[in-house]
Amino acid sequence: MIQTLSSAASLSGSVRLPGDKSISHRYAMLAAIAEGTSVIEHFAASRDCHSTLGCLSALGVDLHESGDTVTIRGRGLRGLQTPGCILDAENSGTTIRLLSGILAGHSFESSITGDESLSNRPMGRIIRPLRQMGAAIESRDRELPPLHIRGGSLKGIRYTLPVASAQVKSCVLFAGLYGDRPTAVEETIPTRDHSEIALRVFGGRVRFDGNWIEVDPEPRLQGRHLTVPGDLSGAAFFLIAAALVPNAELFLPGVGLNRRRRELVDYLMSAGLNISVENETETGGEPRGDLRVRYSPGLLQRQLPPIRGELVASLIDEIPVLAVLGSQAAGGLTISDANELRIKESDRISAIVTNLRAMGAEVEEKPDGLVIPSARQLRGADIATRSDHRIAMAFAVAALAAQGETRIRDAECADVSFPGFWQALRNVASS
Ligand code: S3P
Numbered sequence: 001m002i003q004t005l006s007s008a009a010s011l012s013g014s015v016r017l018p019g020d021k022s023i024s025h026r027y028a029m030l031a032a033i034a035e036g037t038s039v040i041e042h043f044a045a046s047r048d049c050h051s052t053l054g055c056l057s058a059l060g061v062d063l064h065e066s067g068d069t070v071t072i073r074g075r076g077l078r079g080l081q082t083p084g085c086i087l088d089a090e091n092s093g094t095t096i097r098l099l100s101g102i103l104a105g106h107s108f109e110s111s112i113t114g115d116e117s118l119s120n121r122p123m124g125r126i127i128r129p130l131r132q133m134g135a136a137i138e139s140r141d142r143e144l145p146p147l148h149i150r151g152g153s154l155k156g157i158r159y160t161l162p163v164a165s166a167q168v169k170s171c172v173l174f175a176g177l178y179g180d181r182p183t184a185v186e187e188t189i190p191t192r193d194h195s196e197i198a199l200r201v202f203g204g205r206v207r208f209d210g211n212w213i214e215v216d217p218e219p220r221l222q223g224r225h226l227t228v229p230g231d232l233s234g235a236a237f238f239l240i241a242a243a244l245v246p247n248a249e250l251f252l253p254g255v256g257l258n259r260r261r262r263e264l265v266d267y268l269m270s271a272g273l274n275i276s277v278e279n280e281t282e283t284g285g286e287p288r289g290d291l292r293v294r295y296s297p298g299l300l301q302r303q304l305p306p307i308r309g310e311l312v313a314s315l316i317d318e319i320p321v322l323a324v325l326g327s328q329a330a331g332g333l334t335i336s337d338a339n340e341l342r343i344k345e346s347d348r349i350s351a352i353v354t355n356l357r358a359m360g361a362e363v364e365e366k367p368d369g370l371v372i373p374s375a376r377q378l379r380g381a382d383i384a385t386r387s388d389h390r391i392a393m394a395f396a397v398a399a400l401a402a403q404g405e406t407r408i409r410d411a412e413c414a415d416v417s418f419p420g421f422w423q424a425l426r427n428v429a430s431s
Helices: 021-032 047-058 093-103 124-132 166-176 194-201 232-244 263-270 297-301 310-314 319-326 339-343 348-358 389-400 411-416 421-428
Strands: 003-005 010-014 037-041 062-066 069-073 109-113 136-140 144-150 158-160 183-186 206-209 212-215 225-227 249-256 274-283 286-294 333-335 364-366 369-372 406-408
Touching (some): 010 421, 047 411, 166 183, 194 206, 232 263, 232 319, 232 389, 232 421, 319 348, 348 364, 348 369, 389 406, 389 411, 411 421
Parallel strands (some): 010 249, 037 225
Antiparallel strands (some): 037 069, 136 144, 206 212, 364 369
C-alpha cells in the first residue's frame, strides 16, 4: 500500500496512542507463566504483540481478545506445552529474544523463527548467555533464526551485557526464573526496565545493586489485572510533527513515561519544544501522563543537542524521526555511537540517509550514525521504507514539512507498532 501525503498547514487535536509495545509483550509472556488469570487492558494492537500472542497460543496458552483487552489463563512457570509447529515471531525481535529466555527453561524442544527481516538479525547475543546457563540452542549460520531450543533446569549466572539491549537483559532475566540460584545481569548503559518492573508486579523477586539486576529463581508468579499505558515511541511521531508544523498543538493522553524512555520528552524539551506533562500517575509500577505539545518557533533556529553515548540507548527507537527533525533545525544534528541502528528491522542509518537525501536534505552517513550540517527545505519524494515501520512513520512526519507530494511505499508496515497510524495522522493534520 502506498500512502500519499503533502505538507500540513495545520496540526491540532488529540491522538489516542496504542498500548505500549514493550510493556504488552512482557505482560503477555509473564501472564502465560503465572498462576491464575490475567486481564490486560489497552494491550498493544501492534502486529508485533500479536506475534507474541500467536506464539503463546501455540505453546498451549489459553487467551482471549476482546477489543484491546486480552485475558490470559496462566499455565504456571513450567507449564508451557510442546508446540505443534515452528513458533513464528514474524517481525518482532522482542518476541524471539524474550520468549527464548522462557523456552530455555522448558525441557521440550522448540523452534522459533521470523520473517525475512528478523531472520537476518543477530541472535548470538542471546544464544551465548543461554548456553552458559545450560540450554542447548542451535541456529542458522551460527547466530541467525530459526533457533532450535531445548532447555530445562538452568544454571543461574552473573552476566555483563556486551551490548546495551533491553531485549538481551530481559531474555537472561526471564531465563533466570528457571535457574538453580539467582541470576544477575550487569548493564553498563541503562536500558528500558519494563521487565524488572513487570516481574515485580507479577510477584517475582528482583533486586538492584549498582549496575546489577538480580532475579530469584522459581517464583510463584500470580495473574494480574493491568492496564498498559500509551506507547511513547508512537507518541514521538506526533510530538515531532508538532515541532515542524507552525502553530501546531496536540494532546496525547495516557502516555507511558518510564524513566528510561521519557528521556525523549526531556531531550525535546531541552531542544526547545514546548511540552507539558499533566496528570502524572502510576499503574503497575509504570508512570504515565498526558502530554500537550505546542509548536515552538525557536527550536528550528538552533542545532539539536547531539545524540551519542548513553542517550542512544534511551532514544533508540525514536532516532529515525529525530533525524527528520534534525534535517529541519538550522544547526542540524549529529548522531554517533548508534551502530545498533544498523541491525534493527532494517539498517536504519542507511534508510534514514537514503530517504532524507531523496527529499533534498544534506546528510553525511557515518559507520555509527550521521551528520546533518544544516537545514534544507524538504521536497516530496518516493520513500523506500524497507518495510520498516519506524522508517515509514518517520517519513510521514517529514512529508508534513515538505513541498509537494511524498509517497510512502509499503505503508502497511506501520501496523507492526501502530495500527491506525495513517488515520490518526489524517485526523489531526490538514493541508
Ligand atoms: C525493546 C528493546 C529495544 C528496542 C525495541 C524494543 C524491548 O531493542 O529497539 O524496539 O522491548 O525490549 P534492543 O534491546 O535490541 O536495543
